[in-house]
Amino acid sequence: xNKVYKFLGLPITIWLIIILFIVYIIELMNPSILNLIxxxxxxxxxxxxxxxxxIFGDYDLSQLFFDGLALFFLGLLFEYxxxxxxxxxxxxxxxxxxxxxxxxxxxNNPLVSGIGSSAAISGIxxxxxxxxxxxxxxxxxxxxxxxMIYAAIFWAIFNLIGIFYPFIPLGFSAHxxxxxxxFLYGYILKKxxxxxxxxxxxxxxxxxxx
Numbered sequence: 001x002n003k004v005y006k007f008l009g010l011p012i013t014i015w016l017i018i019i020l021f022i023v024y025i026i027e028l029m030n031p032s033i034l035n036l037i038x039x040x041x042x043x044x045x046x047x048x049x050x051x052x053x054x055i056f057g058d059y060d061l062s063q064l065f066f067d068g069l070a071l072f073f074l075g076l077l078f079e080y081x082x083x084x085x086x087x088x089x090x091x092x093x094x095x096x097x098x099x100x101x102x103x104x105x106x107x108n109n110p111l112v113s114g115i116g117s118s119a120a121i122s123g124i125x126x127x128x129x130x131x132x133x134x135x136x137x138x139x140x141x142x143x144x145x146x147x148m149i150y151a152a153i154f155w156a157i158f159n160l161i162g163i164f165y166p167f168i169p170l171g172f173s174a175h176x177x178x179x180x181x182x183f184l185y186g187y188i189l190k191k192x193x194x195x196x197x198x199x200x201x202x203x204x205x206x207x208x209x210x
Contacts, residue, residue, distance in 0.1 A: 005084040012084040013075035016091065017068045020117060023056045024064050034059075034115065041103040042110040055095035057115040067117045073137075074124045081132070082189065087124075090185050094123020094178040101177030105163065114171045119178030122159075126152050126182020131190055155179055 004011050010018075027033055039054035040047070058064040079087040098119025106112040128135065129152025136145035139155060146154075156179045162172030 002081065002083040003085070004079055011076065011079055012087055013071060013079050016075065016117075017071055019056055020058065020064060020068055020071075024058050024061070027057065038113040038115040039099050039102065040110070040113045041106040042108070042112070044099070044103050051096050051099050052092070054099060054115045055092070055117050055120050058117075059115055063116055067121060070121045071117065071124075074121060074128060077132075077135070078124050078128055086185075086189065090123050090127055090182065091117075091120045093185070094126075094181045095120035097181040098122065098171070098174035098176075098178035102171055102174040105173040114174060116171065118171065119174040122155065122175045122178035123182035123185065125155060126179040127186035127189070128182075129153065130183055130186030152179060152183070156183075 006012075007015060023037070034057065037050070037053035037057045039050045044050050058067060075087060075091070078090070095117065099114075102114055102119075125137075125139075125148075128137075129149040133147060133149035135148040137148050137151045138145055139151040156176060159170075159172040159176040159179065162168075162170060163176065166172060
């Protein structure tokens with residue numbers, strides 16, 4: 001069942017966006033908090049909370065705006081089609097996988113840090129590309145609506161190129177990791193009879209109690 005959970009009348013997607021804004025306000029009041037929540041690949045194993053906290057931070061208002069805008073459209077679409085539970089699973093795991101890709105690329109550089117929910121949102125884009133390939137979407141820098149699957153593929157290729165030719169300061173590897181996980185998650189949901197929870201993969205498995 002594609003159940004949408006609401007708190008105070010608002011779906012989970014909106015609450016995720018609200019959390020992004022709250023964290024940004026806290027950052028403005030106390031900029032040093034960025035040192036605690038940002039993802040530092042070189043130190044991530046020692047401080048594992050970075051895999052989660054970095055998903056909810058933003059370096060500046062423009063990053064917050066674009067992350068919030070993308071999450072609003074893609075997150076709400078996914079949530080109302082496949083439910084709040086799968087949205088949360090996809091959002092968090094895409095962000096974590098994105099950080100793992102980022103860690104692989106920059107582990108030996110103690111000066112590099114990253115922050116933002118773009119990898120998590122990239123996962124939603126990737127999943128929708130598999131589940132709703134013909135749905136129209138606008139993706140930067142393309143300003144005309146294109147099919148979701150083409151947008152997801154373009155985004156993956158764009159970030160793959162960016163890993164080797166980082167022409168702007170973006171977490172290309174994190175975006176790519178999130179998108180690839182989204183492809184996988186979308187495939188899982190689609191393959192298993194369009195069930196709405198990844199838990200259903202194990203419905204027909206033999207159960208052995210340990």
